Amino acid sequence: MNDDIIAExxxxTKKWFWITGIIVAGLILLVISNFAGDIINFGQAYADPLLCQNAIDKANKNKEVLQNFGKLEQIDKLAILEGSTVYYNDNNSVAVTVRVFGEKEKGKMDITADRTGKTWKYKSIKIRNTKKNTVIEVNN
Incomplete structure (x- = not known):
């Protein structure tokens, strides 16, 4: 009989591969869950183009916007995806930032609005010119 001691x-050492895999998978799930909320917000804004379109229509009636930017173009679907969208208050309130192009200048439009039924009531519409560092508040 062999009396050698077998080292355990x-x-x-036995489970390093599985433990590392679980840690990496957990980190990946954490990153995906953080991006999932952003994707859902963009999807909702993308599906509701009137939110931004009605804000553009209101801005195009503002004299100061027309003087500084000219008539603003209609927002395309890509502008919503390039911007920032945050829904809150059980998806009945939104804060959106999208790029806008006018005949004279380009800038960013910041919108905050509350949903009443199927329509949006705008709390604030601001047009920013990032080059000139000016902000125009559009009256509702």
């Missing part, structure tokens, strides 16, 4: 491998 440590738990980490």
């Amino acid at each position: 491998k440590s738990f980490w």
Whole structure:
């Protein structure tokens, strides 16, 4: 009979591959869950183009916007995806930032609005010219 002592491998040595895999998978799930909310917000804004379109229509009636930017163009679907969208208050309130192009200048439009039924009531519409560092508040 052989009396040699067999050294037992440590738990980490035996299971390092599985533990590392679980940690990496957990980190990936954490990153995906953070982006999932942003994707849902963009999807909602993308599906509701009247939110931004009605704000553009209101801005095009503002004399100061027309003087500084000219008539603003209609927003395309890509502008919503390039911007920032945050829904809150059980998806009944929104804060959106999108790029806008006027006949004279381009800038950013910041919208905050509350949903009443199927329509949006605008709390604030601001047009920013990032080059000139000016902000125009559009009256509702």
